[in-house]
Amino acid sequence: MADLEDNEFRDGDILQTLTRGLLVIACFDRVHRRMTPTEVARRVGLTRAAARRILITLVSTGYARVEGKQFELTARVLELGYAYLSSFGLPEIARTYMQEVSRELGESCSMAVLDRGEIIYIARAPAQRIMDQVLEVGGRLPAYATALGQVLMAALPDDDLTAMLDAYPPAPITARTITDRADLLARIEQVRRQGYALEDEELEVGVRSIAVPVRDRSNRVIAAMNVAAHVSRVPLADMTGAALSALRQAVNETERPIGHL
Template identity: 40%
Template sequence: MATVESESFVRALARGLRIIEVLGQGAPRQTLAEIAAACDLPRSVVKRFALTLTELGYTGQDGKRFWLTPKVMTLGLSYLYALPFWRQAQLALEELSAEIGQSCAMSVLDGHEIVYVVRVPTYRILRASPTLGSRLPAHAVSMGRVLLAAAPAATLDAYLASAPLRRLTHATITDPDALRAAVGTVRETGTAWVDAELDESICGLAVPVRDGDGTVVAAANVSLPTGTFDEARARAEFLAPLRQTAARIRAAM
């Protein structure tokens, strides 16, 4: 594995990608000085990389400020198109959402967070409604619990030792031992129910999505308004169609 100290680590590539990240996280248009400060790099170095990215079509510039162009989207879409189940998952979750009248999504685990690879909203529950590519802390959401439950023991141990288990609401589990127990329950039942741990207004029911070999490659969920649904009602109304949808995605792989 390449590390920052290893001979196989390409520092120039890492710096170019970091500049793209900074331009995507800060103000829409940024000066070289602003980018350099955010990247902790010399301005002269940032200038060379920014001009190279402009030549390649990933950034635009007006002589003073730089910004991302739509070509950057191809980097993220390349990942989605490489997933053997993505197109079928998009269709399957759209049909599930239409059938049950609720928001549905699919995500994968990346470090301490889940990343949405499919999102089919029906109405806004969260103040900042997740979209394709959105990240949420894995410990506080149902899909995160499913993905952590599917992880090898060593991976779960490393997560519990390093993840910032921030308290987001009064209900958020922040104790590593309590979270391990919750994940263990998900592993036994094959489903996860999380209520008001990310936001007071939302709860969710999630199941694993497996490939042809039975390996968990993603998680799918139904998002619901807290108070309107409790766990018993959610399982009674949505667990069967959610599992059927996961099976349909698996069959397409």
């Protein structure tokens, strides 16, 4: 292990295929969302044949899709970002502030990231009630029916959002679940404008929640934080009042150590 401890790597230690695959993933951006193998090869400095093999491998593993001659990344690439968040310690940074929110409001506070058509819980501060349902870290829920998911969906570029809804069309969960595509897109646009998402019994009858984005130093949304409460305990006005205020304060404190200005 001496070579690892000294950060001295021999050429033979570096897996060139993996290096090239990561470069191919990284070459996609807001401007270059869909590319042919020739375009990818030009941006990364590979032969067309090598770029094509890597792209086909990404398709076969679910990290990319192909339509005609053009390839694009899928939301599964976010799993790589989730691995980063886990190693970075974002849940640990946020947990103290989430617990303060839960104590102040007497309601549960959660943090999640987006994975394809679902959210994954990465941190939880449950309310101290015996009968409250406990959602474990690692639990998944459909993004479109949750305030957390709607915040994360609102951060996606329009093309990525369209692709997500194509791949994971909304289905009814309660009578209030938004399943009409136009209505859901209108909700997402509202979330973008106001900076938070409020869902009312769209995921579970009797439960409402409000969520706000968590951003990194580049102002990218990397997670979302929410408060969930039973409708009998917290009226809508309180969700957009005390709950939203407490959430924003917790997010501000969480973002400070990761360099968001």
